[in-house]
Amino acid sequence: MLNPQWLRTFAALAERGSFTRAAEHLDLTQAAVSQHVQRLEERLGPLLIRRPRQLELTPAGRALLDYCAEVGAADQRLQQRLSEADAEQGEIGLISPGSIGLALYPHLLEVQQAHPGLRIRHRFAPDHEVLEAVLDNRFELGLVTLRPDEPRLRVSRFAEEPLELLVPAGARVSGWADLERLGFIDHPDGLAMAGRLLSRRFPGNPGVRGLPCHGFTNQIGLILEPVARGLGFTVLPRYARLAFPRQDAIQVIEGTPAVVDTLWLLHRAEWPLSARAEMILRRIGPHFSSETGRPRG
Structure with missing residues (x-):
């Protein structure tokens, strides 16, 4: 791996075009700048053509300058990721x-x-x-x-999120027979959620699996659509219900005990x-x- 200080020296030298100006910019001696370039050339071959009034980069020098820019950008990205x-x-x-x-x-x-x-x-x-x-x-x-x-x-x-019994707007639910009449709209967690809530709201009921299933979807944003259309009821966490845009088409059947x-x-x-x-x-x-x-x- 190339010494980062050597790379900074070479980049400054290429930018400023002279050993004197590079040394002043880096607060180094000209001898130190020359030594860093020498170490790089020992590893990579000739990097500079030294002319009386200018420096010319060899193809290897241009490739190294591109590499210096990549290293500098990577260092900046790292500092940004670690910085407040x-x-x-x-x-x-x-x-x-x-x-x-x-x-x-x-x-x-x-x-x-x-x-x-x-x-x-x-x-x-x-x-x-x-x-x-x-x-x-x-x-x-x-x-x-x-x-x-x-x-x-x-x-x-x-946060805490209650499970809710959700039915079409205007539907009346006073007992298990009303749920049987409405039918269940299932989803991937539907049986588990409905089982947990309904076993407490309607103790002694025959069980969620005995209810007629009127639909199923695995898209959480669509589960309440068939409920809003009067096709059945479902059980969902509250945040899913609050995200549904047609709140006037559904209603929450309140009851105790809560399942949170x-x-x-x-x-x-x-x-x-x-x-x-x-x-x-x-x-x-x-x-x-x-x-x-x-x-x-």
Whole structure:
């Protein structure tokens, strides 16, 4: 590997065109500048043609000057990534389940609009993929619904999100027979979520699997569309419901007891968060409440 000081000397010499001016710029002696160039030429061959009033770069010298520029740019990128000044530029990755992701994404876009130098990369994924992605350093931040027991991760509460029983607007639900009449709109987590909520709301019921299924979709943003069209009911986390644009076409059937999930924020424990991640969390954190599961503001 070439000595970085030799490279800086050669770049200054090529820019200023003389050993004297390069030495003054670098606060070195002319002998030191000559020695650095000599060391480079021992490794790479002739780099300069020395003329009385100018220096001319050989093809090897021009190639080395391009290399000096690449090294300088790489060094600058490294310093930016490690610097607090990098909080408003560069890439930040966040991976989350679909429901909280629907609520988060508009706020992430607002941050990016305020700081155009940022590149925000967000992905929807189930808990196990979120864990793998954060542990593999493919995403700096992750959110999960089940708290992991993993020493390589720092885990903290982010928000709380209740499960909701959602039916078409105007539908009346006073008992299990009403759910049978409406029919179930399923989704990848539908049976598990409905089982958890309905077993508490309607104790002694025959079970979610016994309900007629009137549809299925794996696109979280579309699950409430058949409900809004009167085709059935479903159970979803609150943030997924709040993201649905046609709120007047659906309704929440309130009841007790509540089933509330905690959303956990994950990142690697062995090193501090980047300045970008810290800034993102400061900006989006106030929009969420760990007590009610409702976005603020």
